[in-house]
Amino acid sequence: MDENKSYLYDFIKGLWKENPVLVQLLGMCPTLAVTNAVENAIAMSVAVVFVLTASAIIISLIRKLIPAQVRIASYIVVIATFVTMADRYLAAFYPAQSKALGPFIPLIVVNCIILGRMEAFASKNGVFRSILDALGMSFGFAIALLLMSSFREILGNGTWLNMRVLGSWWDNWMVMILPPGAFLTLGTIVGVSRFIQTKLKKA
Amino acid sequence: MKKQYASEFVLSSSPHIRNKESVPKIMYWVVGTLMLPVAASIYFFRMNAIRILLISIIFSLLTEFVFLLARKKDTSAVFDGSALITGILLALTLPPGLKSSYVAIGAFVAIALGKQVFGGLGYNIFNPALVGRAFLQAAFPVAMTTWVPPVVQKVVDAKTFATPLGGFKFSHVLAPYKDLLIGNTGGSLGETSAILIIIGGLVLLFKKYIDWRIPVGILTSVFVFEGALWLANSEKFANPLYFLFAGGLLLGAFFMATDMVTSPLTPKGSWIYAIGIGFLVVLIRVFGGLPEGVMYSILIMNSFVPLLNRYTRPKILGEGGKK
Numbered sequence: 046m047d048e049n050k051s052y053l054y055d056f057i058k059g060l061w062k063e064n065p066v067l068v069q070l071l072g073m074c075p076t077l078a079v080t081n082a083v084e085n086a087i088a089m090s091v092a093v094v095f096v097l098t099a100s101a102i103i104i105s106l107i108r109k110l111i112p113a114q115v116r117i118a119s120y121i122v123v124i125a126t127f128v129t130m131a132d133r134y135l136a137a138f139y140p141a142q143s144k145a146l147g148p149f150i151p152l153i154v155v156n157c158i159i160l161g162r163m164e165a166f167a168s169k170n171g172v173f174r175s176i177l178d179a180l181g182m183s184f185g186f187a188i189a190l191l192l193m194s195s196f197r198e199i200l201g202n203g204t205w206l207n208m209r210v211l212g213s214w215w216d217n218w219m220v221m222i223l224p225p226g227a228f229l230t231l232g233t234i235v236g237v238s239r240f241i242q243t244k245l246k247k248a
Numbered sequence: 249m250k251k252q253y254a255s256e257f258v259l260s261s262s263p264h265i266r267n268k269e270s271v272p273k274i275m276y277w278v279v280g281t282l283m284l285p286v287a288a289s290i291y292f293f294r295m296n297a298i299r300i301l302l303i304s305i306i307f308s309l310l311t312e313f314v315f316l317l318a319r320k321k322d323t324s325a326v327f328d329g330s331a332l333i334t335g336i337l338l339a340l341t342l343p344p345g346l347k348s349s350y351v352a353i354g355a356f357v358a359i360a361l362g363k364q365v366f367g368g369l370g371y372n373i374f375n376p377a378l379v380g381r382a383f384l385q386a387a388f389p390v391a392m393t394t395w396v397p398p399v400v401q402k403v404v405d406a407k408t409f410a411t412p413l414g415g416f417k418f419s420h421v422l423a424p425y426k427d428l429l430i431g432n433t434g435g436s437l438g439e440t441s442a443i444l445i446i447i448g449g450l451v452l453l454f455k456k457y458i459d460w461r462i463p464v465g466i467l468t469s470v471f472v473f474e475g476a477l478w479l480a481n482s483e484k485f486a487n488p489l490y491f492l493f494a495g496g497l498l499l500g501a502f503f504m505a506t507d508m509v510t511s512p513l514t515p516k517g518s519w520i521y522a523i524g525i526g527f528l529v530v531l532i533r534v535f536g537g538l539p540e541g542v543m544y545s546i547l548i549m550n551s552f553v554p555l556l557n558r559y560t561r562p563k564i565l566g567e568g569g570k571k
Contacts, residue, residue, distance in 0.1 A: 218353075218387040220386035220387040236365070
């Protein structure tokens with residue numbers, strides 16, 4: 046149990062062992078919706094890294110001031126503030142991305158990963174550990190989104206981050222860009238990661 | 249004296265009556281009857297049919313083998329006939345001009361995502377061949393709706409050709425019934441010859457390998473629903489007989505909807521399932537964007553099978569009554 050207390054563990058647990066997407070299956074909505082292109086996945090990940098880390102700092106600082114009865118409402122107010130900042134920033138400086146992501150940036154407010162980390166971690170731990178936890182979780186989210194969007198964009202469009210990776214002989218698998226492709230990819234990736242996890246445990 | 253009794257009376261626990269049926273035996277009977285539409289497809293589409301059939305079968309068996317190996321199961325199950333049926337059925341639902349690589353992808357998806365990820369034969373929710381086809385339809389929508397005319401038909405513009413249903417839906421042209429029965433029309437490999445599919449289906453019905461309620465229910469309900477529309481407006485809607493013989497309805501009704509694993513267990517469930525498929529077929533064909541809807545209808549009703557099994561379970565003696 047010593048491992049659970051270390052600062053390093055606070056950070057790395059989100060990357061793989063408690064990965065929010067692959068293990069906890071949280072935040073499925075943006076995961077499925079924005080992974081049709083790597084570009085969108087990166088924009089979404091950056092927004093989540095910012096919102097999650099900034100909210101964790103604030104919540105862990107004021108955690109003793111928040112009455113238990115209204116804590117969820119308080120978290121939402123803090124999170125919504127940062128989401129609005131991220132949303133406005135994207136709309137101002139990267140209008141194309143903002144348009145492509147549509148409602149999914151404002152919807153970060155209700156993303157379970159963020160609310161979950163506030164409730165499970167930031168409201169119970171100090172600032173430093175909360176930052177580590179938030180960074181680990183949001184990087185874990187980013188890794189999963191990158192994996193999925195790479196898979197979908199390469200198969201569905203023959204490109205990666207708009208660069209051609211498969212030659213002209215490649216026939217695009219339309220389905221991978223469409224919603225069914227998101228479900229197929231998520232299922233496959235979660236399945237494979239579970240398979241690796243059980244193999245590692247046995248070894 | 250004692251010895252005599254021992255040979256006359258065998259003491260054992262139930263079951264006492266054993267049947268000689270086995271999974272491979274039933275499967276190979278289905279394969280045998282499928283040879284009829286296969287023969288028709290080879291006659292009408294020649295090399296294209298042989299190419300698609302071979303690739304589909306080889307990749308189905310190969311995928312099955314790889315997955316059984318990875319799951320540490322008995323690899324002799326590759327030859328129990330179920331993967332072979334999936335391969336043949338998938339090939340029969342594909343347009344004859346389809347690229348070989350697409351066929352291979354379809355066969356892989358059919359076995360991998362349609363069957364093995366659920367736990368193999370007996371555990372799949374959806375008909376594997378149709379899962380493969382649905383994937384191809386979503387992945388390559390243009391290639392999957394490009395039809396070539398049968399070899400025996402002399403057509404000047406040999407690049408593309410309308411299916412009987414597509415022709416009716418988009419340009420209001422009816423194909424002659426004689427061509428529909430024999431199979432001298434455009435369409436997927438196995439959906440063209442109505443008469444051979446019916447003969448194959450009847451053999452399976454006679455051997456009781458498929459539930460008669462399912463094909464009867466599907467065909468009757470399509471006839472009734474489309475007949476009602478036709479009676480209301482015979483200008484706009486097609487003759488119900490045309491709907492029965494055109495497209496993949498017969499192949500679907502006899503060979504796909506009746507799949508033992510993905511159809512209901514109870515008689516009442518089978519009726520609901522069959523009528524549901526018939527209703528959806530008419531709905532998609534008449535009001536949907538696509539000319540053909542047998543595949544989606546069967547897949548949709550497949551997903552209801554566990555529910556149907558649960559709610560149509562016969563009452564146990566003593567169960568129910570006054571509460």
